[in-house]
Amino acid sequence: MNPGEFQVDRVFDVVSRGGILVVGTFAAERPVGVPAMRDAATGQLLTILGMDFPTARTLATGQTTFVLDRADRDCASPGRIWTDAAEDSRTSDRDRSGQHLSHRGVTSL
Numbered sequence: 876m877n878p879g880e881f882q883v884d885r886v887f888d889v890v891s892r893g894g895i896l897v898v899g900t901f902a903a904e905r906p907v908g909v910p911a912m913r914d915a916a917t918g919q920l921l922t923i924l925g926m927d928f929p930t931a932r933t934l935a936t937g938q939t940t941f942v943l944d945r946a947d948r949d950c951a952s953p954g955r956i957w958t959d960a961a962e963d964s965r966t967s968d969r970d971r972s973g974q975h976l977s978h979r980g981v982t983s984l
Contacts (some may be wrong), residue, residue: 878903879959881912886951894924894942897951905939911960914950920960921947
């Protein structure tokens with residue numbers, strides 16, 4: 876996995892919760908706050924409702940638990956890879972010369 880990628884390890888649909896619980900592992904450090912994520916296979920932007928509280932198990936394994944909108948259930952299966960959508964947009968804002976493209980014109984970083 877590349878930095879910024881999240882691998883789905885386990886999925887739980889607890890009816891009393893507001894969304895699906897998705898437990899997984901980040902390739903690099905865990906983000907602070909709720910990241911914008913995209914499904915690597917389809918490119919679909921995911922609606923992450925929040926992060927669940929760490930448990931003894933997730934603390935021991937270094938896993939993270941997201942609460943995912945049920946509308947995105949097709950992207951929540953073990954083995955699925957999600958990417959950092961913010962990183963994707965930063966990458967797509969660059970041209971081949973490494974210049975950052977802005978809405979007001981081309982500017983250097």
